[in-house]
Amino acid sequence: MSSPAQDHHQRCTVMGCGRPTMRAVGVGLGTALCKYHVERRARHGSPFAPPIKATDLRPYVKTALAWIQERQKTDPTIGHVLQCLDGLLWGSGGGGPAPRASDIKGRSPKYRAKVAFMRLHAAEVPPARLLAVHLGMAACIEDDREAHRIPEFRIVQTAKALHRLASGTHWRWEMPLPNGNTAPAELHVYPRSSGQVLRFMGEEVEEICRAVTERDRDAIRQRKQEKYGPHPSHMPGWRPTWQRKLLATRGY
Ligand SMILES: [Zn+2]
Structure with a gap:
């Protein structure tokens, strides 16, 4: 006992x-x-695992997007995935305007995930971009020595990156400088999505993109490295986040 x-x-x-x-x-x-x-x-x-940084992800998504654009007319698997993603975006809201962030308070996570796709559709985010984020994220996670290589991490991080493409309020303005010139300034406010909303979003995209991502992930990693160099975690002198924090508290 x-x-x-x-x-x-x-x-x-x-x-x-x-x-x-x-x-x-x-x-x-x-x-x-x-x-x-x-x-x-x-x-x-x-x-x-620390969340994937937008700056680390960017070159992977760029590489994936170019890869997809070169092949979307000739590669039937990519063509099919793009069609399904197009259906996901159109099916989300039938082309109507997406509800505002303040209107969806208290609604179910599944509904809010649907609203997130409506926003992507309203922002005219093309299906190739969705696939590029999923494919680029998978490649980036594989190269990142600090990432957690489980589907859950990929699904949630992909949804967060997609969410950033279309949600929230954005301001851009010219900030006056003391010397009389101005400098461009930006402020982005994103409503924080719950883990459940991100999972619903990420799982739908994962289901559709898997066929291409499993096949092409390593090719993207190689191409990204050739064009942009290795992931920061493979650079000399790199330390994991917990070690950097420890050193910082000791005053190094
Ligand atoms: Zn704990």
């Missing part, structure tokens, strides 16, 4: 955390993770 304490972990299993698990404090089903890491996993798709 086992005691209840042996049925689950007492302490969070993320390295260096040590906080009590949610089960140990009697909350939810977090058998191996603390509250902080359960929430982190919901938001980012991994309890510990």
Whole structure:
């Protein structure tokens, strides 16, 4: 007979955390993770991997987009995926205007995921761009030494990148400088999507794009490296985030 304490972990299993698990404090089903890491996993798709940076992702998406554009008329798999993505965008809202962020408060995550696709459609984001984000994200994660190589991380990170393409409020203005000139300034505010909305979004795109992404991911990695160089995590002197933070707290 086992005691209840042996049925689950007492302490969070993320390295260096040590906080009590949610089960140990009697909350939810977090058998191996603390509250902080359960929430982190919901938001980012991994309890510990840092989110993929937009600047790291950009060259991969550019490479993937060029790859898709070269082949979309001759490659039947790419052609089919683009058609399905077009259907996903059109089917989301029938061409009507997307509801405003303030109008969807309290609606189900599934509905809000649909609204996110409506926004992409309204912003005229082409299907090739959606496939490029999914393919580029898969290649970037494979090259990133800090990424978490599980489908959940790819799905959530892809949805976050797609979300950024079309949602929120954007301001651009000329900022006056002391010398009388002006400089362009920008402010972008995105409504934060819940982990569930991101999962619904990411899973729909994953389902459609998988055929191309599994086949072409490594070709994109190679082409990206030839054109833009290796991922920052493969550069000399690179340190993982936790190590950089530790050094910073010690004043290095
Ligand atoms: Zn933890």
